Amino acid sequence: MAGMRPFFLTGANAKIKVNNRTLAYVSSLSYSVQVKHATPTVLGMYEPSSIEPTGYIVTGSFSVVRYIADATKSGGKQPDGTTSAGNGIGYWGKTRPTDGRAHEALNPSKLKNATGFDIEIYQKICGANISVARIRNARITRADLNMGTKRMATQTFNFTAIYADEDSFLADSSGTGQQFS
16 A cells, blocks of 8 residues: 555545635534434324424534734734734624624624625645535534643634535525525
């Protein structure tokens, strides 16, 4: 097997994108797709005759390594491709107004205005990024900050989303309700 390139998925990288613009890089990510089902019962029958799907939901979490705002003021170097405002979710839309309103997801007075965002998961192979999954229209449901002595600060977010696409399938909408017009 010497000289053979790996063909299995390992430690994928992920980006948080709003309006197709990278806002944060993810250090760890997990998600699950749940298809809810129900068993309709018929009067006079004790056992169900079918199991029917009633809903589809994506839930998960991701962690972002945090960096501080204005790192150059303390003599540090700002990471390439980052803003001087830091990478906290509070700045996702404030510093770049074209990035949508994802930063409003944690502001109780603006929850109804917040927008969803996409998470793109890719695998680096031989210098190329190959997309393996995409979580579409995610919304933040919880945020935790983890800090420790001699450790980088990470922020962990829980989310719920409408769709999850992988390289083996593409999730399509099931109807044409008002949200799809």
